[in-house]
């Protein structure tokens with residue numbers, strides 16, 4: 314398939330790094346994702362080499378490698394472009410990029426909830442796509458992917474299956490600790506007392522979702538509720554968010570790529 318990438322966006326998250334390429338119309342035509350490497354500069358260079366190889370060189374449609382690149386995410390300021398390599402680069406906050414990506418993808422406003430590996434955010438988006446309010450939690454693992462990851466190994470359930478297992482539970486046990494470290498101790502104790510893994514997992518998901526709902530309340534929920542971030546790929550998270558808020562939730566095609574997509578769209582505007 315020919316991929317005419319005209320602009321690139323990179324989202325340097327605390328858990329994963331995502332790069333997206335868009336065509337002249339802003340369609341998402343290429344992407345790549347890897348676990349985050351502490352050597353951000355090297356990792357981004359590898360991503361760029363890959364983008365060049367898989368898009369420009371593969372299609373032979375462009376003689377010059379001159380696509381603008383915008384960086385976002387927790388590590389966006391750590392990215393330094395190779396001298397003379399980029400004609401136009403900028404770093405833009407995750408809030409702006411997520412809003413931009415989701416608005417282009419879904420074409421309406423509402424409340425966006427992004428749940429990443431180590432942070433979560435709630436963004437109010439106007440019908441025209443502007444950010445009207447937001448809140449962010451990057452200080453505490455509760456309400457982030459890390460909360461579930463921390464207990465996955467204790468329960469011996471692979472991360473990708475935790476949601477399904479939680480949804481299959483006929484019972485739910487309440488997890489009283491909000492703190493990730495204490496929740497882990499609580500889980501160990503519950504296992505020792507013979508409580509079913511399914512019921513524990515359902516309780517853990519409930520705890521994560523309640524924490525996120527508390528954040529939503531601080532911004533105020535204007536429907537529809539839209540989701541992004543890797544953690545919403547866990548099927549129990551959207552389902553329980555619907556339960557807890559009473560609102561239908563919308564998950565876009567590539568929830569984990571919305572920040573990088575928004576960055577690529579901003580880069581396209583820079584041309």
Ligand code: ADP
Nearest residue numbers: 326327328329429430458473542543544546547
């Ligand atoms: P960040 O942008 O903060 O680096 P991401 O939005 O990429 O984080 O989300 C990464 C997290 O998403 C992982 O740490 C993991 O907890 C979770 N995740 C990703 N895919 C899945 C999946 N299929 N099932 C459950 N959790 C997932």
